[in-house]
Amino acid sequence: MVVRVEDVHFGYPGREVLRGVELAVRDGESVALVGLNGCGKSTLLRLCAGLLRPSRGRIRLDGDDVARLARRDAARKAALLHQSASPVAGMTVRQLVCQGRYAARGPLGMLRGGDDAVTARAMADVGVTGWADRPVAALSGGERQRVRLAMALAQDTRVLLLDEPTTYLDLRHQLDVLATVDRLRRERGLTVLMVLHDLGQAARFAGRIVALKGGVVAADGPPREVVTPQLLAGALGVAGRVGTDPEGGWPVCYPDHPVPITEGIAE
Numbered sequence: 001m002v003v004r005v006e007d008v009h010f011g012y013p014g015r016e017v018l019r020g021v022e023l024a025v026r027d028g029e030s031v032a033l034v035g036l037n038g039c040g041k042s043t044l045l046r047l048c049a050g051l052l053r054p055s056r057g058r059i060r061l062d063g064d065d066v067a068r069l070a071r072r073d074a075a076r077k078a079a080l081l082h083q084s085a086s087p088v089a090g091m092t093v094r095q096l097v098c099q100g101r102y103a104a105r106g107p108l109g110m111l112r113g114g115d116d117a118v119t120a121r122a123m124a125d126v127g128v129t130g131w132a133d134r135p136v137a138a139l140s141g142g143e144r145q146r147v148r149l150a151m152a153l154a155q156d157t158r159v160l161l162l163d164e165p166t167t168y169l170d171l172r173h174q175l176d177v178l179a180t181v182d183r184l185r186r187e188r189g190l191t192v193l194m195v196l197h198d199l200g201q202a203a204r205f206a207g208r209i210v211a212l213k214g215g216v217v218a219a220d221g222p223p224r225e226v227v228t229p230q231l232l233a234g235a236l237g238v239a240g241r242v243g244t245d246p247e248g249g250w251p252v253c254y255p256d257h258p259v260p261i262t263e264g265i266a267e
């Protein structure tokens with residue numbers, strides 16, 4: 001297992017969020033994390049990246065307890081694409097993507113010989129090479145999102161933790177980014193844990209879907225088994241139908257209307 005989440009509990013002051021999450025992501029796997037706003041998906045990714053520490057339980061990255069790793073060592077194992085990031089005044093695209101090399105730098109923070117090549121490859125991976133000298137502040141929201149993905153890829157880690165990687169992207173670029181991540185996973189043996197709100201895209205691009213609800217994992221399995229009207233209603237609060245893509249074979253969702261959230265997925 002590359003990522004192993006063992007009985008993880010976590011809360012912010014006055015707000016318990018995770019209450020015993022169990023999750024194991026195998027080497028080379030792609031897992032989509034789904035659930036309602038505020039159910040703790042981003043919190044779980046931040047815990048996996050070592051930016052937060054569980055109040056109980058443990059998260060292992062490659063066998064190491066991430067809470068015991070120095071920030072830089074954790075960043076060498078897993079790259080996190082945050083949901084939002086503060087604007088970076090005055091930086092060009094190349095300079096921002098190069099920030100992804102931070103963890104790989106030497107003790108004095110000096111860039112090494114291969115850093116330029118890794119940065120260039122990451123920009124090429126998401127098709128932003130042509131913007132290398134543009135100021136990040138002058139990019140649109142969707143353009144900036146792709147640059148931030150390049151920055152995460154520039155960390156050159158085996159594990160990618162992607163928090164809503166398709167935010168701000170038009171449909172064409174949503175598909176492009178998800179297909180690119182999947183291609184890189186296969187070609188480079190990456191392990192991907194990503195938060196997605198579109199269950200249809202999760203069903204198509206992830207090998208496994210994990211639904212969080214009430215602070216625990218409420219469903220976990222291959223899309224064809226997990227994506228059901230019961231999951232839509234129970235974990236996402238939406239009544240709808242589920243069909244099958246006639247060519248791809250993956251589940252397709254037809255959400256209809258919001259419904260009150262029930263206690264158990266199967267209810």
Ligand SMILES: Nc1ncnc2c1ncn2[C@@H]1O[C@H](COP(=O)(O)OP(=O)(O)OP(=O)(O)O)[C@@H](O)[C@H]1O
Nearest residue numbers: 012013015017035036037038039040041042043044
């Ligand atoms: N820094 C913080 N301080 C206090 N509460 C927080 C903080 N960050 C998140 N929360 C709360 O913790 C809960 C879980 O937040 P989290 O961002 O993990 O949810 P999420 O499932 O990723 O939601 P979304 O789908 O809206 O992105 C939410 O109720 C949120 O308001």
